[in-house]
Amino acid sequence: MNPPFPQDDPLTAAVRELVSAARDRALDPNSRDQLADAVERLSGPLRLAIAGRVKAGKSTLLNALVGEELAPTDAGECTKLVTWYIGGHAAKATAVHKNGRREQRPFSREGGALEVDLGGPAEAFDHLEVSWPSSRLRDVTLVDTPGIASLSTEVSERTSTLLSAEDDRPPVVDAVLYLFRHSHASDVRFLEAFHDDELGRGTPLNAVGVLSRPDEIGSCRLDALTVAARVADRYERDSRIHRLCPLVLPVAGLLGQAGTTLREEEYRALATIAALPDAERNELLLTADRLLADDTDVRLTPLERGHLADRLGLFGVRLSVTLIRDGTVGSATDLAKRLATDSKLEELRGVLVRQFLERSKLLRARSALAVVRAVLRRGGCADADLIDARVEEVMGAAHEFVEVRLLTGLRTGTVGIAERLEEEMDRLLGGSGHSIARRLGLPENSSVPQLLDAAYTALDRWRRVESSPLTSREARIAARGVVRTCEGIVASLVPARV
Numbered sequence: 001m002n003p004p005f006p007q008d009d010p011l012t013a014a015v016r017e018l019v020s021a022a023r024d025r026a027l028d029p030n031s032r033d034q035l036a037d038a039v040e041r042l043s044g045p046l047r048l049a050i051a052g053r054v055k056a057g058k059s060t061l062l063n064a065l066v067g068e069e070l071a072p073t074d075a076g077e078c079t080k081l082v083t084w085y086i087g088g089h090a091a092k093a094t095a096v097h098k099n100g101r102r103e104q105r106p107f108s109r110e111g112g113a114l115e116v117d118l119g120g121p122a123e124a125f126d127h128l129e130v131s132w133p134s135s136r137l138r139d140v141t142l143v144d145t146p147g148i149a150s151l152s153t154e155v156s157e158r159t160s161t162l163l164s165a166e167d168d169r170p171p172v173v174d175a176v177l178y179l180f181r182h183s184h185a186s187d188v189r190f191l192e193a194f195h196d197d198e199l200g201r202g203t204p205l206n207a208v209g210v211l212s213r214p215d216e217i218g219s220c221r222l223d224a225l226t227v228a229a230r231v232a233d234r235y236e237r238d239s240r241i242h243r244l245c246p247l248v249l250p251v252a253g254l255l256g257q258a259g260t261t262l263r264e265e266e267y268r269a270l271a272t273i274a275a276l277p278d279a280e281r282n283e284l285l286l287t288a289d290r291l292l293a294d295d296t297d298v299r300l301t302p303l304e305r306g307h308l309a310d311r312l313g314l315f316g317v318r319l320s321v322t323l324i325r326d327g328t329v330g331s332a333t334d335l336a337k338r339l340a341t342d343s344k345l346e347e348l349r350g351v352l353v354r355q356f357l358e359r360s361k362l363l364r365a366r367s368a369l370a371v372v373r374a375v376l377r378r379g380g381c382a383d384a385d386l387i388d389a390r391v392e393e394v395m396g397a398a399h400e401f402v403e404v405r406l407l408t409g410l411r412t413g414t415v416g417i418a419e420r421l422e423e424e425m426d427r428l429l430g431g432s433g434h435s436i437a438r439r440l441g442l443p444e445n446s447s448v449p450q451l452l453d454a455a456y457t458a459l460d461r462w463r464r465v466e467s468s469p470l471t472s473r474e475a476r477i478a479a480r481g482v483v484r485t486c487e488g489i490v491a492s493l494v495p496a497r498v
């Protein structure tokens with residue numbers, strides 16, 4: 001018998017019961033293990049992969065999100081491996097072999113990032129698991145992936161395998177943060193592959209885009225981040241990208257990482273540059289090469305300047321020096337705060353909470369059902385018809401799944417709703433964020449009466465669409481889904497008013 005899970009919401013409880021029933025009917029050890037793992041995952045942290053092209057800044061962003069330098073960011077054996085960072089009591093590294101064998105490996109942390117001694121070439125392993133005591137890893141496991149479209153197809157394949165479902169295998173992660181550096185065909189192809197199937201693969205609900213290394217746009221000029229915000233906006237509106245990942249945020253991982261880990265001596269070095277005479281300072285900050293040159297008589301060694309360039313990038317050094325010079329910041333703490341703000345890391349955290357963590361139960365339930373479906377497809381479970389019918393039943397009964405189905409249908413053009421209503425429908429169903437304010441298209445700090453007013457208006461409108469004789473059958477079903485969403489919003493706001 002299963003242990004009781006009093007904290008389970010009705011959806012998780014139904015899925016847990018269903019996956020456990022399938023596990024008890026598994027016809028081979030592999031299917032049983034997969035289903036048992038799926039049951040475990042229902043109560044585990046959300047698995048979020050950070051993916052993108054080579055050198056997009058994935059590992060740097062992961063470090064910034066954890067607030068510690070963990071993931072190695074230069075070329076080494078470990079950057080070729082998928083690495084999971086899991087919250088745990090003790091720090092340890094486990095290499096998982098291709099045949100599933102797990103082996104604890106020694107690691108060091110001298111130059112900052114973790115260096116795991118794999119004891120063999122990366123190709124010999126499936127992935128690496130790093131357990132680390134960090135509160136930031138409590139609700140989410142971060143999965144660092146090798147760059148796609150890399151020189152080595154083997155490495156690219158590993159990443160695609162992790163992120164997409166194959167016929168007999170569900171996806172390993174629940175959600176993905178996808179880093180774009182610049183518009184590139186392979187970015188869109190990658191997202192499309194991840195988006196194929198409503199249940200197992202990416203949907204607008206489990207992919208968020210990040211325009212990475214935004215500080216480098218336009219030769220690292222001081223207005224780079226403003227320009228980047230416009231570029232991200234354009235990406236967001238690009239219909240191909242929007243369909244696959246509705247939000248694109250510019251996030252400077254390097255600045256974010258520096259913002260959480262800036263040291264006093266780094267601040268002093270920046271202040272030394274700020275104090276230089278104008279001509280000398282301008283010359284030094286002209287290009288990355290000038291900053292590192294050894295023919296200048298600044299009181300910092302090329303090594304010290306190289307360190308600043310690695311930690312902050314040319315933009316970060318320029319910005320910090322400007323802020324120190326004009327007196328906007330007067331200490332390492334001030335500067336760290338400002339860098340963290342400018343990096344937009346907090347915005348990203350907010351979006352992750354909205355898009356993923358608040359929906360994590362749904363995403364995990366989806367992943368678990370995908371496992372059941374995969375096992376059923378390859379005949380790994382007895383009473384297949386019965387279990388399949390239960391999957392359909394659970395998916396039909398949970399309104400969250402209805403929303404996902406409608407959103408997917410909307411984006412693939414199969415719900416038959418009038419074009420002028422599409423945008424609102426997308427928003428109400430949570431396509432751009434799960435919070436009530438986001439769904440209603442209002443600012444996050446709106447008052448309950450404002451929200452309620454908008455919710456009643458939307459409810460009214462969608463009831464009319466549902467009952468209109470001009471509405472087609474498919475569109476009526478879709479409108480009914482939106483009405484239910486609006487009713488849910490109203491119901492959740494009404495008790496807050498009294």
Ligand SMILES: Nc1nc2c(ncn2[C@@H]2O[C@H](COP(=O)(O)OP(=O)(O)OP(=O)(O)O)[C@@H](O)[C@H]2O)c(=O)[nH]1
Pocket residue numbers: 053054055056057058059060061072073074075079145146147212213214215216251252253254255310312313314
């Ligand atoms: N200027 C700037 N540089 C960045 C930023 N993020 C990462 N970098 C630099 O870009 C290089 C690659 O960063 P990584 O974090 O290793 O990128 P990655 O995507 O993990 O690379 P691979 O794993 O090798 O594909 C490093 O030199 C980073 O310092 C950023 O926001 N701004």
Ligand SMILES: [Mg+2]
Pocket residue numbers: 058059060072073079144145146
């Ligand atoms: Mg990396």
